[in-house]
Structures are given as structure tokens and as C-alpha cells.
Amino acid sequence: MSPDRRLSEPHPTLATVAERAGVSRQTVSNALNNPELLREDTLARVQAVIDELGYTPNRAARQLRTRSSHLIGLRFEQAQEGTSNALMDRFVHSLVEATARTGHHILLFAGDPDDPLDGYRELLRATAVDAFVITDTYAGTAQADLLRRVGAPFVTFGRPWDEPGAAQPWVDVSGARGAELATEHLLAAAHRGIAWLGWEASSRIGEDRRSGWQAAMRAAGLDGPGVRIADNVDAARMAAHELLEGTGPDRVTGFVCASDTLGIGVLHALAERGLRPGIDVGVVGFDDSLGAQVTWPGLTSVRQPLEQVAIEIVELLHGVLSLKPVREPARMLEPTLVVRRSTQRE
Amino acid sequence: MSPDRRLSEPHPTLATVAERAGVSRQTVSNALNNPELLREDTLARVQAVIDELGYTPNRAARQLRTRSSHLIGLRFEQAQEGTSNALMDRFVHSLVEATARTGHHILLFAGDPDDPLDGYRELLRATAVDAFVITDTYAGTAQADLLRRVGAPFVTFGRPWDEPGAAQPWVDVSGARGAELATEHLLAAAHRGIAWLGWEASSRIGEDRRSGWQAAMRAAGLDGPGVRIADNVDAARMAAHELLEGTGPDRVTGFVCASDTLGIGVLHALAERGLRPGIDVGVVGFDDSLGAQVTWPGLTSVRQPLEQVAIEIVELLHGVLSLKPVREPARMLEPTLVVRRSTQRE
DNA sequence: GGAAACGGCTGGATCGATCCAATCCTAAGC
DNA sequence: GCTTAGGATTGGATCGATCCAGCCGTTTCC
Numbered sequence: 001m002s003p004d005r006r007l008s009e010p011h012p013t014l015a016t017v018a019e020r021a022g023v024s025r026q027t028v029s030n031a032l033n034n035p036e037l038l039r040e041d042t043l044a045r046v047q048a049v050i051d052e053l054g055y056t057p058n059r060a061a062r063q064l065r066t067r068s069s070h071l072i073g074l075r076f077e078q079a080q081e082g083t084s085n086a087l088m089d090r091f092v093h094s095l096v097e098a099t100a101r102t103g104h105h106i107l108l109f110a111g112d113p114d115d116p117l118d119g120y121r122e123l124l125r126a127t128a129v130d131a132f133v134i135t136d137t138y139a140g141t142a143q144a145d146l147l148r149r150v151g152a153p154f155v156t157f158g159r160p161w162d163e164p165g166a167a168q169p170w171v172d173v174s175g176a177r178g179a180e181l182a183t184e185h186l187l188a189a190a191h192r193g194i195a196w197l198g199w200e201a202s203s204r205i206g207e208d209r210r211s212g213w214q215a216a217m218r219a220a221g222l223d224g225p226g227v228r229i230a231d232n233v234d235a236a237r238m239a240a241h242e243l244l245e246g247t248g249p250d251r252v253t254g255f256v257c258a259s260d261t262l263g264i265g266v267l268h269a270l271a272e273r274g275l276r277p278g279i280d281v282g283v284v285g286f287d288d289s290l291g292a293q294v295t296w297p298g299l300t301s302v303r304q305p306l307e308q309v310a311i312e313i314v315e316l317l318h319g320v321l322s323l324k325p326v327r328e329p330a331r332m333l334e335p336t337l338v339v340r341r342s343t344q345r346e
Numbered sequence: 347m348s349p350d351r352r353l354s355e356p357h358p359t360l361a362t363v364a365e366r367a368g369v370s371r372q373t374v375s376n377a378l379n380n381p382e383l384l385r386e387d388t389l390a391r392v393q394a395v396i397d398e399l400g401y402t403p404n405r406a407a408r409q410l411r412t413r414s415s416h417l418i419g420l421r422f423e424q425a426q427e428g429t430s431n432a433l434m435d436r437f438v439h440s441l442v443e444a445t446a447r448t449g450h451h452i453l454l455f456a457g458d459p460d461d462p463l464d465g466y467r468e469l470l471r472a473t474a475v476d477a478f479v480i481t482d483t484y485a486g487t488a489q490a491d492l493l494r495r496v497g498a499p500f501v502t503f504g505r506p507w508d509e510p511g512a513a514q515p516w517v518d519v520s521g522a523r524g525a526e527l528a529t530e531h532l533l534a535a536a537h538r539g540i541a542w543l544g545w546e547a548s549s550r551i552g553e554d555r556r557s558g559w560q561a562a563m564r565a566a567g568l569d570g571p572g573v574r575i576a577d578n579v580d581a582a583r584m585a586a587h588e589l590l591e592g593t594g595p596d597r598v599t600g601f602v603c604a605s606d607t608l609g610i611g612v613l614h615a616l617a618e619r620g621l622r623p624g625i626d627v628g629v630v631g632f633d634d635s636l637g638a639q640v641t642w643p644g645l646t647s648v649r650q651p652l653e654q655v656a657i658e659i660v661e662l663l664h665g666v667l668s669l670k671p672v673r674e675p676a677r678m679l680e681p682t683l684v685v686r687r688s689t690q691r692e
Numbered sequence: 693g694g695a696a697a698c699g700g701c702t703g704g705a706t707c708g709a710t711c712c713a714a715t716c717c718t719a720a721g722c
Numbered sequence: 723g724c725t726t727a728g729g730a731t732t733g734g735a736t737c738g739a740t741c742c743a744g745c746c747g748t749t750t751c752c
Contacts, residue, residue, distance in 0.1 A: 011473060013708055024732050029710060039730070056471035060415065061708035063406035064737050071453070076442045086636065089435040092454070096422045100456040105474075107417070107453055108438070110446040125402035127357060128451075233640050261640055268642045271617070290432065294579050294607055294637050296614045359738055370702050375740060385700070407738035410707050 012053040021049040032057065071107045072099055072317065073129035075119055077136060086289045087304070088135070091157065094310035095133065102314060104130075116142045124152055131317055137161055137170070138204045144168055153320040155313050159330070161204040169316040169329040171309050175205055175286075178302035178335040179212030179256055182284035185300070185337055186254040187216065189345055191282050193225045194254035195243050197236060197262050200229055206258050209286065213256045225252050236265025237272075244273060244281070253281050260285035260292040263299050267342065282343040298340030305333055358399040367395040378403065417453045418445055418663065419475035421465055423482060432635045433650070434481070437503065440656035441479065448660060450476075462488045470498055477663055483507055483516070484550045490514055499666040501659050505676070507550040515662040515675040517655050521551055521632075524648035524681040525558030525602055528630035531646070531683055532600040533562065535691055537628050539571045540600035541589050543582060543608050546575055552604050555632065559602045571598050582611025583618075590619060590627070599627050606631035606638040609645050613688065628689040644686030651679055 018025045023046060030037045031046040038046070049055075063069045074092070096106050107129055111119035116139060123129050130153065134143050137158030147154045148168065160166040179196075186194050196213045199206035210227070217224045225246070228239035236257070243252045257263040263285030267277055275281050277297055285292050288303035312331050319326035364371045369392060376383045377392040384392070395401075409415045420438070442452050453475055457465035462485060469475050476499065480489050483504030493500045494514065506512040525542075532540050542559045545552035556573070563570050571592070574585035582603070589598045603609040609631030613623055621627050623643055631638050634649035658677050665672035 011471060014710090015708080025709080026711090026733085027731060030730090033710085037730075042730080054471060056468060058410070058708050059472045059474045060406050060409035060413075061737090062710075064404070064410050064708080064739095065710045067406075067737080069406065076439055086432050086435065089432065092438075093422055096454045096456045105453050105455055107451050108442045109451055110442045122402060125357065125400060126405045128405045261636075264640045264642075271642060289636065290607075291637050291640050294610045295641060296610075296617060360740090361738075371739080372703085372741090373701060376700090379740085383700075388700080404738050407707090408740075410709095410738080411740045413707080 011058070012055045014055075014057065017046070017049050017053060017055050020053070021046045067127060068130050068321075069128060070104045071129045072104050073107050073109060073120075073123050073132045074135070075111050075132075076108045077113075087287050087306070091135070091306045091310065094307045095313065097307075098310040098314040099317075102318060104314075104317075116140065117146055120146060124150060130321055131155070133157060133313060133317070141166075153317070155316045155320065157309060157313060159332070167329075169320060169326060171312045171316065171331045171333065173304040173309065173333045173335050174212075175209035175335075176212030176215065178286065178304075178337075179209045180216045181212075181335065181337045182256045182286075182300075182302055183213045183216035185339070185343060186256065186282045186284065187220050189282055189343060191254035192222060193246075193250050193252040194222075194256060194282075195225050195252050196227045196258075197230060197239055197243075197255055197266065198227065198258035199231060209258050225250060230262055230265065233261055233265040233268065236262040237268045240266040240269035241273070244269065244275070255281070255283045257283070257285050260287055260289045260299060260301055263301070263342070264291055264295050267295060267299065277342045278344045278346070284337075284343060288338050292338075292340070298342060300340045300343040301338050302335045303338045304335050308333055357404070358401045360401075360403065363392065363395050363399060363401050366399070367392045413473060414476050414667075415474060416450050417475045418450050419453050419455060419466075419469050419478045420481070421457050421478075422454045423459075433633050433652070437481070437652045437656065440653045441659065443653075444656040444660040445663075448664060450660075450663075462486060463492055466492060470496060476667055477501070479503060479659060479663070487512075499663070501662045501666065503655060503659060505678070513675075515666060515672060517658045517662065517677045517679065519650040519655065519679045519681050520558075521555035521681075522558035522561065524632065524650075524683075525555045526562045527558075527681065527683045528602045528632075528646075528648055529559045529562035531685070531689060532602065532628045532630065533566050535628055535689060537600035538568060539592075539596050539598040540568075540602060540628075541571050541598050542573045542603075543576060543585055543589075543601055543612065544573065544604035545577060549604075555604050571596060576608055576611065579607055579611040579614065582608040583614045586612040586615035587619070590615065590621070601627070601629045603629070603631050606633055606635045606645060606647055608632075609647065609688070610637055610641050613641060613645065623688045624690045624692075630683075630689060634684050638684075638686070644688060646686045646689040647684050648681045649684045650681050654679055 014025050014028050018028045023042065028046055031043055035043055099106055109119045109123060120143060132147060132154040134154055134156040135158060137156045138161055141160060141162050144156065144160065156168065156170040159170050159172040160168060183194055194217065196210055198210050201207060214224065226243060228243060230236040230239045246252060255266045257266065263283050266283045270277050270281055277283060283299060285299045285301040288301040292299040292301040316326055316329065360371050360374050364374045369388065374392055377389055381389055445452055455465045455469060466489060478493060478500040480500055480502040481504060483502045484507055487506060487508050490502065490506065502514065502516040505516050505518040506514060529540055540563065542556055544556050547553060560570065572589060574589060576582040576585045592598060601612045603612065609629050612629045616623050616627055623629060629645060631645045631647040634647040638645040638647040662672055662675065
């Protein structure tokens with residue numbers, strides 16, 4: 001049943017094609033890489049043979065000669081059982097699609113979670129990838145520093161938090177703008193007491209998002225009724241209860257959260273107090289995860305344009321790899337708000 | 347600031363190491379690939395130079411000679427905005443970790459969603475990967491057929507649904523067993539009217555899971571109160587309402603669902619009817635997604651041992667690649683039940 | 693003591709595509 | 723008609739690790 005691999009006909013090589021087409025190897029190579037150098041009829045003849053034989057250049061040989069593998073390395077982080085999980089999935093998918101268009105592929109590698117550099121060195125020394133995409137800039141600059149030092153091309157998804165002026169190409173989505181959108185959305189629905197429910201102040205991403213809420217509140221001439229910290233559904237639920245205790249004119253009727261998980265915690269608290277999401281209290285989450293879609297009654301959430309992020313990253317990669325100066329090596333994209341019933345007064 | 351790539355010192359080659367260690371290239375190669383062939387002191391000397399220079403063999407050169415890239419191809423499917431999304435993420439992560447242990451890497455590629463073969467051919471012809479992991483066996487046998495025909499090694503995550511006897515290595519998780527576990531769990535909590543809420547009968551995976559529910563009910567001497575079909579939260583909610591209309595001794599008090607999304611839909615229905623999850627009605631979902639964890643009050647769910655799946659797949663890949671006959675080329679793993687409050691009576 | 697056996701090591705050939713310098717060919721210019 | 727410029731085409735060298743056949747030196751055995 002299973003055919004012997006040695007019996008299957010050998011892959012045609014460039015020399016095979018050249019012979020069959022009655023030209024030299026170089027001409028075939030040109031047909032592939034610099035078709036404009038060939039006369040039209042020659043090109044057509046070569047192309048016909050290529051199609052006929054189903055020839056595709058051997059990647060290893062090409063890579064050996066040109067020192068470029070057309071592979072992009074991406075360290076696939078340990079899923080942290082949190083929001084960024086599904087986010088990563090969407091991002092990687094977009095990246096695979098975007099790189100495919102330029103003939104590149106994504107190479108995933110693992111690394112010791114405690115060592116941010118693990119995995120990079122080995123691939124570099126083996127000249128296995130052309131460039132890297134780094135996704136955890138919030139965790140420090142170790143990888144970027146290493147790659148810069150050895151002159152390896154890379155682009156980061158995430159700004160260089162620790163050195164904002166660093167000369168490195170990056171793409172990021174403005175968390176501040178996202179929280180601002182969320183807050184303005186609640187303000188437009190006549191909410192005034194809008195609280196921030198977020199992460200510890202040590203989280204760069206968390207602080208960025210919080211700053212957007214703060215800016216929107218200030219712009220509206222309001223003081224935020226308070227900031228609470230939580231890192232899971234239950235902690236968020238408790239924090240929401242606490243905030244909802246208040247009464248009077250500046251009581252809390254809106255929540256902007258640093259993640260969908262926290263937003264869902266708030267929804268639980270509302271259910272327990274008999275408050276109607278959207279109508280009595282507005283809640284907005286972050287990252288538009290599956291949870292936001294399926295939780296009752298639907299959680300309004302800030303959505304990152306990951307497809308666009310991937311496209312821009314590939315564009316930057318292309319620039320970096322061709323050693324051309326890139327026009328705008330630092331790109332901040334804007335998120336959008338996906339409105340669901342947790343903020344609809346209807 | 348950015349160093350010139352051409353100035354960075356060149357990568358050491360095997361010849362460099364050989365010269366520095368005062369041995370031939372073959373000896374260095376042996377030190378790497380067949381250390382047992384070398385005398386102890388020679389090996390130590392070569393090893394010292396390798397460490398000193400930070401030498402790693404050039405992958406392209408090795409790949410060209412040995413015709414093995416140490417890359418495993420995985421077509422990263424279009425996220426279908428459903429349950430399998432987060433599942434894929436966990437699986438890919440486990441796979442990356444498992445392959446890393448054998449010195450392999452995962453190469454992701456995209457493909458036209460309408461053409462199951464898109465992407466495979468190109469990689470094969472370019473001899474870019476050593477083997478493939480196929481994850482969508484429910485979609486037909488086109489890929490497996492192609493790979494078998496050209497003699498390319500592969501292992502599937504998912505049994506060959508259409509030809510159960512097919513001689514191909516695969517690893518799968520028994521959906522039937524999962525649903526059985528779920529049903530038995532509800533039976534043990536004294537539920538009797540346990541309904542199945544699943545997908546269309548055309549879904550192989552759905553039918554497999556349903557069969558487990560059916561088997562458990564039969565074993566308990568019960569008829570299922572009914573089967574309902576749904577494919578999103580809202581449809582599941584409606585279906586649950588319908589089933590919960592019944593009264594009398596054989597009214598429905600338990601739901602086994604083909605996915606967490608459906609399970610969450612049932613929870614919504616319970617909330618709307620003022621029924622207490624776990625206490626009045628038990629609900630079990632499938633795949634232990636983030637949604638199951640964060641929905642109130644927590645959804646009991648069937649969890650697939652994806653880490654183990656990945657490990658077994660790598661084991662099979664190893665066997666297939668070394669052309670050794672594999673001991674058990676078809677492996678069915680058992681899922682586990684993660685119990686949360688949607689099935690706890692306490 | 694001599695032949696055989698064996699481990700350790702050597703240099704040349706090889707994988708397949710691309711780079712490079714040189715050659716061929718065609719058409720324009722005088 | 724001859725030169726020349728220019729593009730099209732050619733064969734050889736190259737990337738770096740591995741395969742292969744063979745050599746050298748030591749040990750074993752009759």
C-alpha cells in the first residue's frame with residue numbers, strides 16, 4: 001500500500017530543466033529570478049518545461065548559496081492561560097497569511113520561559129531564519145538587544161517600552177486609544193461614574209490602557225471614581241461589588257476593563273446584584289476574545305486590528321531584509337470598538 | 347547605532363573548527379553526529395573548539411546533503427471563529443515543545459481554505475519539510491491521499507474518518523469517551539433526563555461525541571429525552587428553552603453539549619428561567635475553552651489531553667521518518683472531565 | 693613474525709542553485 | 723564591410739556539511 005520512497009521519481013533539478021529546454025542552468029535560474037533578462041520566446045520555452053516537470057527550486061540549495069532561508073522565526077510563548085492566548089492565535093494566523101504573500105514561511109520555536117534569549121541564538125548560528133518577529137516587548141529588551149548586537153533583522157509587535165526612542169522597527173496597537181474609545185463610548189451613553197478595572201501598575205500594557213481612560217475622563221471634566229486591580233474573574237467580580245456599593249449622584253455606572261476576563265467578572269457581579277448590563281451599568285472589555293462573544297449578554301470589547309498588524313510587520317520585515325531604509329519604522333495602529341449588549345441602553 | 351552586517355564576524359564553519367582543532371572535517375562531523383566513533387581525547391578537543399567558537403552546523407548545507415530539513419509542516423487553518431480556535435492554539439504550542447526535544451521545528455504555512463491540498467505540493471517539491479502534521483481529517487482524505495501517493499511522511503491528529511482501516515499513523519482523542527464521561531458524571535449526580543445538544547449529523551466529530559452520550563444512557567437503561575442541533579450560543583439557548591419546557595418525572599435536568607459554546611447557550615437559558623446551574627440543571631461542555639472557565643458559574647467541560655497528543659504525534663513522526671515500523675501507529679487517547687459549578691449540586 | 697581485523701582519520705566528490713567572468717550573438721554606427 | 727555596444731547565454735566555481743573509499747597505525751590471533 002505505502003509506496004517505497006526510493007521508487008518515487010526523483011525531483012527535477014534546475015539542470016534537468018535546462019537540459020530539457022535546451023538552455024543553460026543560468027538561463028533557467030534567470031527565468032525564475034530575473035525573468036526580465038530573458039528574451040520572450042526563451043522565457044516561454046523555459047517556463048513551459050518548468051510547468052511540465054512541476055519543478056520547484058530546492059530550498060536548501062538556494063538557501064546555502066544565497067544565505068537566505070525565507071523563514072521568519074517566531075518564538076511561540078507559553079500560553080499564559082489568559083487573554084493573550086486567543087489573541088496570539090489570531091495574530092499568528094494573520095502573520096502566516098501575510099508572509100505567504102511574499103514567499104516566506106513562519107518557523108515556530110520554543111524557549112525556556114525563564115530565559116528570553118533561549119532559542120534565538122541557536123537559530124542565528126545555524127543561519128536558519130532570515131529574521132525574527134518578537135512579540136513580548138513588554139518583558140524587556142533582551143531579545144532586541146541581542147539581535148541588534150549581532151545584526152540580525154527583526155521587527156517587534158509591541159513598542160520598545162523601555163527605550164521609546166530605540167531605532168528598531170515596530171508595530172503596535174494603541175491601548176490608550178482603545179481605552180479612550182471605550183470610555184468615550186460610555187460617556188456618550190450618559191454614564192458619568194466610569195471606573196477603571198485593570199492590572200498592577202507594573203504592567204506596561206496595563207498602564208498604557210489605563211492612561212487612555214484617564215485622558216478621556218479628564219477631557220470630559222470628570223474625575224474617575226476609582227481604579228481597582230484584579231487579575232482574574234473572581235477578583236474582578238469582588239472589585240466590581242466594592243465599586244458598586246456607592247450611591248448618590250457620582251455612583252459607578254460604567255466599567256472600562258483591561259481585559260475581557262475582568263469585564264466578565266464585572267458582568268457576574270451585576271448579575272448577583274440584579275443590575276442589568278447595558279441598561280443599568282455599562283461594561284467594556286479588551287481584546288474581543290471568544291469569551292466576550294459568548295458571555296451573556298455579550299461584552300462590548302476593544303478589538304486589535306491584528307490582520308493589519310501582521311501586514312505592516314511583513315512590510316517592515318521586507319524593508320529590513322532588503323536593507324532599504326523603511327519609510328516609517330514605528331507604526332502605531334488604532335483599535336476599534338466592538339459594541340455588544342453590555343453597553344447598549346436600547 | 348545599527349552595526350553593519352557585513353562587519354560582524356563570519357559564522358565559523360566545520361572547516362574552521364577542524365583547522366583549529368588540528369583534525370579533519372570528517373572528524374568534526376563525527377564529533378557532532380557519531381561521537382561514539384571518536385577517541386575520548388579527540389572528542390574532547392573538538393568539543394572544546396566547538397564551544398569556544400560557538401559553532402553550529404549550517405542548516406542549509408546539512409539539509410542539502412542529507413535531504414532532511416528537520417522541519418515539520420503544519421497548515422495553519424483559517425480560524426473558524428469557533429471552539430477549535432483556542433484548541434488549535436494549545437495544540438500548536440504543545441507540538442512546538444514536543445518537536446523541540448527532537449531538534450525539529452514547526453513550519454507554518456497557509457492555504458486556500460477551499461483547496462485542502464494548497465500549500466502541500468509546493469513544500470513537497472521544494473523538499474522544504476521532512477514531514478507533515480495534518481489536523482483536519484474530518485474534512486476528507488485529500489491531503490492524506492496526496493502525501494501517501496508521493497510517499498511523503500505524515501501523521502494526523504484525528505482518525506481517518508472515511509477509511510477507518512487506512513494504514514496511516516494517527517493520534518486522536520475519543521470524543522465518544524468524553525461524552526460518556528460527561529453523561530456518567532451527570533447520572534452519578536442523580537440526573538435522569540439528560541439531553542444531547544450537538545451539531546448536524548453530517549459532522550463526524552459531532553456524531554462521535556453523540557454516540558458516547560447515547561452509549562452511557564443505554565447502559566443506564568434510559569432513553570435520551572431528545573437530541574437538539576445548534577451551532578451558536580443563541581441557537582443553543584433556544585434549544586435549551588424548548589427542552590426545558592417539559593415537566594413531569596422525565597423532564598430534562600441535564601445537558602451534554604458538543605461544545606462549550608453550546609454549553610454556554612444552555613447556561614443563558616437557565617439564567618432566563620431562573621434555574622440554578624448545577625443545582626437544578628447540570629450542564630457539560632466540550633473542549634475546556636477559556637469561555638468555560640470564565641462564564642458564570644463555571645462550565646464543566648471535557649478536556650482533550652493535547653500535550654499528550656503532541657508527544658505521541660512526535661513519537662510517531664520519529665518512527666515514520668526513520669522508516670522503522672512503529673509499534674502502534676493508531677492511538678486513541680482518553681479525555682478527562684474538568685468539573686466546575688455547572689454540575690455541582692452542593 | 694606475519695596476516696588479518698579494526699578503530700581513527702584523511703582528502704576528494706557530492707547535494708542543487710546561484711554568482712561570476714567570459715563568450716556568443718545581434719543590431720546599430722561609421 | 724568592419725567595429726562596437728549591448729544584451730543573452732555559457733561553463734566553472736562556490737556555499738558548507740556529509741558521504742565515500744582508502745590509508746595509517748595498533749591490536750589480535752595463528
